[in-house]
Amino acid sequence: MDSKNRTILHIAVLHRHASIFNLVHQIGHIKDVIVTFEDEDRNTILHLAAKLARRGQLELVSGAAFQMCVELVWFEKVKKIMLPAQIKSKNSKDMTAEELFSNEHEKLREDAESWMKKTAESCMLISTVIATGVFAAATTLPGGTDDTGKPNYLKKPSFLVFAISDTFAFISASTAILIFLSILVSRYREYDFYKSLPLKLIFGLITLFISITSMMVALSTSFFIIYYHGSMWIPSCITILSFLPILLYIRLQFKLFSDIIYSTYYWKTLSKLGKNMIYVLEK
Numbered sequence: 001m002d003s004k005n006r007t008i009l010h011i012a013v014l015h016r017h018a019s020i021f022n023l024v025h026q027i028g029h030i031k032d033v034i035v036t037f038e039d040e041d042r043n044t045i046l047h048l049a050a051k052l053a054r055r056g057q058l059e060l061v062s063g064a065a066f067q068m069c070v071e072l073v074w075f076e077k078v079k080k081i082m083l084p085a086q087i088k089s090k091n092s093k094d095m096t097a098e099e100l101f102s103n104e105h106e107k108l109r110e111d112a113e114s115w116m117k118k119t120a121e122s123c124m125l126i127s128t129v130i131a132t133g134v135f136a137a138a139t140t141l142p143g144g145t146d147d148t149g150k151p152n153y154l155k156k157p158s159f160l161v162f163a164i165s166d167t168f169a170f171i172s173a174s175t176a177i178l179i180f181l182s183i184l185v186s187r188y189r190e191y192d193f194y195k196s197l198p199l200k201l202i203f204g205l206i207t208l209f210i211s212i213t214s215m216m217v218a219l220s221t222s223f224f225i226i227y228y229h230g231s232m233w234i235p236s237c238i239t240i241l242s243f244l245p246i247l248l249y250i251r252l253q254f255k256l257f258s259d260i261i262y263s264t265y266y267w268k269t270l271s272k273l274g275k276n277m278i279y280v281l282e283k
Contacts, residue, residue, distance in 0.1 A: 001037075004039050004040050004041075005037070005038070005039045005040045006037075006039045006048075007034050007037055008020065008024065009021065009024045009031070009034045009035070009045060010037070010039060010045055010048055012024065013045050013048045013049050013078055014048040014049075014051065015057075016053055016057060016074055018077075021078075031081065032083075035081055035082060035083065035086070036083065036086065038091075041091055041092045041093075042089075042090070042091045042092045043091045043092075044082070044086050044089055044091075044097065045078060045081075045082065046075075046078055046079055046082050046086065046087060046097035047091050047095075047097045047100055049074055049075050049077075049078035049079075049097070049101075050075060050097045050098070050100040050101035050104060051100070051104055052071070052104040052105055052108065053071060058071075058108075061259050062255065062256075062259050063112075063115055063256070063259055064108060064111035064112040064114070064115045065112040065115050065116045065119075065193055065197060065198065065201075066198065066259045066260065067108060067112070068105065068108050068109060068112040068190075068193040069193050069194060069195075069197075069198050071101075071105060071108070072190065072191065072193060072194045073194070075097075075101055076194070079097075101190075102190060105190065109188070109190055109193070112188075112193055113188040116183060116186075116188070116197055116201070117183075117184060119201070120180040120181075120183040120184050120201070120204070121180075121184065123176065123180050123204060123205065123208055124176075124177055124180035124181065124184070126208065127173045127174075127176040127177045127180065127207075127208055127211065128173075128177060130169060130173040130208075130211045130212065130215055131169075131170055131173035131174055131177065131211075133215065134166050134169040134170045134173065134211075134214075134215055134218060135170055137166055137218060137222070138163075138166050138167075138170065156225065158221045158224045158225050159221075159225055161217065161221045162218050162221040162222055162225065165214045165215075165217035165218040165221065166214070166215075166218040168210065168211075168214040169210075169211045169212075169214035169215040169217075169218055170211075172207045172208075172210040172211040172214060173207075173208070173211035173215075175207045176204050176207040176208045176211060179200055179203055179204035179207065180204050182200060183197060183200050183201065183204070186200075198260050201260060202257070202260045202261070205253060205256070205257065205260075209246075209249060209250075209253075212245060212246060212249055213246050216242040216243065216245060216246055217242075219238065219242055220238055220239040220242045223238045223239070224239075
């Protein structure tokens with residue numbers, strides 16, 4: 001124990017050092033004794049987990065929403081090893097661990113709410129533009145119609161591809177709008193950032209990606225329908241160029257996807273003893 005009456009487990013929890021935390025967890029009955037220790041301020045291990053991580057540790061994950069998610073993941077992980085009576089115990093400032101967590105993370109929660117709203121608003125705007133565009137394309141069929149209203153190229157495979165891709169683009173864009181709308185109207189409580197909001201965001205981004213891809217496919221096939229009997233190099237070039245926005249989307253959003261998966265699903269690996277975790281001590 002150090003001068004503040006903290007054991008190695010207390011220090012590991014405070015600095016988010018999961019490799020040590022899991023190692024102590026494997027010791028067995030000694031762990032059940034250590035978790036009952038309190039420091040000089042009557043802080044339990046759960047109180048130390050409720051403290052806000054250092055700035056350098058938080059910045060290992062980009063986006064305030066995912067930083068909040070990771071903090072909640074660590075807090076819940078530590079809570080699982082606590083005795084039921086200790087979870088509600090108060091420190092010298094007459095605060096439970098949950099009250100301390102709320103107090104320490106209030107600013108981060110506000111930043112996470114602001115970041116999530118701005119992201120959802122931007123993505124919702126893009127989804128709306130896509131839905132409007134593909135709906136207009138569906139009502140003005142490429143190649144036109146005959147006197148009876150039947151599409152001129154109805155029996156061509158390219159027209160079938162256009163119809164399917166345009167429908168997929170509209171449905172996925174509309175789904176993305178609803179998902180991002182549900183994010184905007186969320187109550188943004190602390191535990192909404194634990195799983196609910198990150199999951200909604202990742203599903204929204206996936207449906208947005210599907211709508212962009214389907215829209216590009218519909219655009220390419222419409223050029224093939226129009227220029228099939230003319231210059232084939234025009235639709236060929238358009239098809240090649242249409243993949244650029246898709247590749248660009250993947251490249252630009254890869255970091256965001258990795259942060260979402262890292263902060264949302266990494267908690268599953270925490271329960272596997274011996275796994276390294278979220279944060280490491282800075283040298």
